[in-house]
Amino acid sequence: MGKIFDWIDSHFGVKEPHKRFLQRTIPPNVNYSYCLGGIAFTYFLMLAFTGLLLSIYYVPSEKEAFKSIIAITNEVTLGWFIRSLHKWSANLFIVFIIFHAIRVFIHKAYKPPRELNWMAGVLGFVVAMASGFTGYLLPWDQKAYWATEVGTSMFGTVPLIGDYLIYAVRGGLDINGTTLIRFYSLHVLYLPISMVIILWAHFHMVKRQGIAKRL
Amino acid sequence: MKRRDFLKKVIKAFFLTLTAFIFSASIYIYPSNIRKRRFHYIYLMDEDDLPKKGVRKIEFHYEREHRIVNSRVFVVAGNDKFTAFSPVCTHLGCLVNWDNNKKEFLCPCHGGKYNASGEVIAGPPPKPLTRLPLEIKDGKVYVGIKV
Ligand code: FES
Numbered sequence: 284m285g286k287i288f289d290w291i292d293s294h295f296g297v298k299e300p301h302k303r304f305l306q307r308t309i310p311p312n313v314n315y316s317y318c319l320g321g322i323a324f325t326y327f328l329m330l331a332f333t334g335l336l337l338s339i340y341y342v343p344s345e346k347e348a349f350k351s352i353i354a355i356t357n358e359v360t361l362g363w364f365i366r367s368l369h370k371w372s373a374n375l376f377i378v379f380i381i382f383h384a385i386r387v388f389i390h391k392a393y394k395p396p397r398e399l400n401w402m403a404g405v406l407g408f409v410v411a412m413a414s415g416f417t418g419y420l421l422p423w424d425q426k427a428y429w430a431t432e433v434g435t436s437m438f439g440t441v442p443l444i445g446d447y448l449i450y451a452v453r454g455g456l457d458i459n460g461t462t463l464i465r466f467y468s469l470h471v472l473y474l475p476i477s478m479v480i481i482l483w484a485h486f487h488m489v490k491r492q493g494i495a496k497r498l
Numbered sequence: 499m500k501r502r503d504f505l506k507k508v509i510k511a512f513f514l515t516l517t518a519f520i521f522s523a524s525i526y527i528y529p530s531n532i533r534k535r536r537f538h539y540i541y542l543m544d545e546d547d548l549p550k551k552g553v554r555k556i557e558f559h560y561e562r563e564h565r566i567v568n569s570r571v572f573v574v575a576g577n578d579k580f581t582a583f584s585p586v587c588t589h590l591g592c593l594v595n596w597d598n599n600k601k602e603f604l605c606p607c608h609g610g611k612y613n614a615s616g617e618v619i620a621g622p623p624p625k626p627l628t629r630l631p632l633e634i635k636d637g638k639v640y641v642g643i644k645v
Binding site: 437 | 524527528529531532535590591592593606607
């Protein structure tokens with residue numbers, strides 16, 4: 284294993300530049316609360332992986348969406364398991380982002396020079412919530428429909444551009460198949476790509492600035 | 499032209515293109531089939547079926563853009579006067595239900611409550627339930643809604 288990796292690396296050369304990242308010294312007095320962000324990231328990986336699997340069976344159309352969800356749960360071997368993993372990882376992802384933010388807040392790690400990283404984190408949280416909101420519609424059942432009805436109605440309360448926003452988000456006057464496709468596209472393309480970019484920036488800044496020491 | 503001036507121009511052009519692109523994108527995502535809802539009278543039931551007293555939920559459907567839309571109204575009987583209420587909560591658009599024991603309309607989403615005349619008695623709704631015009635012609639009852 285090591286030999287194969289060394290051979291690849293002799294051509295590819297990823298080991299050297301990442302040494303500083305992987306073998307850096309960690310300040311004393313860190314404890315397990317510093318793992319919270321890492322746990323959230325692990326959930327993100329789980330979501331990406333189970334999401335890729337779900338996308339093989341899920342059909343994002345008005346007629347098929349609900350049926351395909353039923354099929355994933357009842358007919359596909361281990362489908363119920365993958366779907367539950369996705370669902371629970373999504374919930375715990377949000378929970379651990381919040382725990383992580385609380386830890387950062389308590390340690391005052393949002394202060395300069397790390398303020399930009401705090402902003403990146405907040406942006407990531409917004410994207411995570413947006414993923415949750417768009418993903419919630421995809422089962423295309425009553426709960427999903429009404430949650431989206433309420434959620435998109437909130438866009439309508441924005442002054443001046445409210446009407447534009449609500450119809451642009453719904454893709455029509457009411458929630459229908461167009462909305463479903465929009466949300467699906469956001470959920471599997473736009474938001475994950477944004478998330479990857481944000482996380483890259485987040486980790487890059489952690490690498491540059493080190494982790495904040497306890498007060 | 500100096501190199502510096504040239505670069506400045508390039509940067510300017512880049513941002514102009516970007517603005518144009520974002521502008522077209524935001525037009526592109528706006529659905530092209532948005533039109534104003536138009537007012538229609540839709541057949542509800544026969545006059546004899548009007549409730550004698552209390553509140554009755556009446557389901558009906560109509561066609562819009564080649565699809566059947568199911569809808570409902572609440573008809574409240576007063577002293578030989580009828581009022582029709584839209585079931586759409588004025589808060590964020592969930593459908594309310596009539597609770598016959600408590601004599602109030604209840605919204606399942608955030609606990610909005612209205613009394614039998616449609617006024618808000620609890621929860622976040624900012625306005626009373628929308629009244630819909632009723633029309634009785636040749637023994638048939640029609641309700642006016644925006645389709
Ligand atoms: S939508 Fe009815 S109370 Fe919020």
